[in-house]
Amino acid sequence: MGSISPFTKEQLMPQTEMLEIKKQKGDLFIGLPKETHFEEKRISLSPDAVAALVAHGHRIVIETGAGEGANYSDQEYSDAGAKISYDIKEAFACNIVLKVEPPSLEEIQMLNPQTVLISALQLKTQNKKYFEALAKKRVTAIAFDYIKDEHGVFPIVKSLSEIAGIASMHIAAELMTASNGGNGLLLGNIGGVPPTDVVILGAGTVGEFAAKTAIGLGARVKVFDNSITKLRNLQSCVQAPIYTSTIQPKTLQKALMRCDVAIGAIRGKDRSPVVVTEEMIEQMKDGAVIVDVSIDRGGCFETSQVTTHSKPTFSNHGVIHYCVPNIPSRYSRTASVSISNIFTPYLLEIAEEGGFENAARFDKSLRNGMYFYHGILTNKTVADWFDLPYRDINLLIL
Secondary structure, X not given: OOOOOOOOHHHHOOOOOOOOOOOOOOOOEEEEOOOOOOOOOOOOOOHHHHHHHHHOOOEEEEEOOOOHHHXXXXXXXXXXXXXXXXXXXXXXXXXXXXXXXXXXXXXXXXXXXXXXXXXXXXXXXXXXXXXXXHHHOOOEEEEOOOOOOOOOOOHHHHHHHHHHHHHHHHHHHHHOOXXXXXXXXXXXXXXXOOOOEEEEEOOOHHHHHHHHHHHHHXXXXXXXXXXXXXXXXXXXXXXXXXXXEOOOHHHHHHHHHHOOXXXXXXXXXXXXXOOEOHHHXXXXXXXXXXXXXXXXXXXXXXXXXXXXXXOOEEEEOOEEEEOOOOHHHHHHXXXXXXXXXXXXXXXXXXXXXXXXXXXXXXXXXXXXXXXXXXXXXXXXXXXXXXXXXXXXXXXXXO
């Protein structure tokens, strides 16, 4: 007796394969409000990036004057296809709002519920009210300083660190001139004149680009870091013999006593460690220059105090200190192009995938950057810092 099949004759016949239908490509509606944060001159999209997005059918609203700090006119954005708005609320009413600095509490009030906000988070400068206001609006928020790609690199942080590293040497070169109160030294190597001595603390991206720039100018460079791996990487990146050392107080003090420029580029987990004490700074040459790039994390020189672009320096123990936390904003055009080049592919990908939620499902780097999903806090660091409830993003996006 034959066994009875659980399938009908029709079910046993070859079936048409059912493929998953790809999500419909979505059109984005992006708002770029003018930055209101003190001395912030950058903008998230350049006119060229706007033209590329508009060519793909996306709509962009830019508040009038938003690009002025980076020397982009309303006319350039208008020619690229953006709508120039004279009403700040219109830029904040878009589905996606792009900013450089985090929005203020007043700006959060202008966001529509369920908006996608892409900006920096700058956790150390935030308070609990900021996160409560975003939760109330059920915002999905991405911090570009938390976006990490498949290679484990934070692309925007790395790009801005490269700018800060190169800029730190240009700034030091300016401050060493006699007209700026320095010793009248040229940062370089002139025949018959001893080269300038530069000490760099930290062998990360900032330290690497500061070292490359200093070596390119002909200075004698010494780099200190407690990571041998980072020092090895630096030696292979910088195609010139370079002095490297772990941070040992006696060796560091000797190097600081002889140097003309000291660059601070050490980032700690929460706060930058103070590796240069006030006693060490007292021993430095009169007119020597300190550029503390890690001041946004508290600084790694004991005498460092936050300064501004309009009043960038002060003198302590005869040493000129430059401690502006937002160095890339000084080079607003370069920084804007750099941020824009990273944002544009992400925005095109979000549209290709049929909206932000689908893009986040497949793109881990977007999930890494997300700290709010429809008003639910999804970043453990933020939750621990401010004692707020948190949910794992991977359990929310399935």
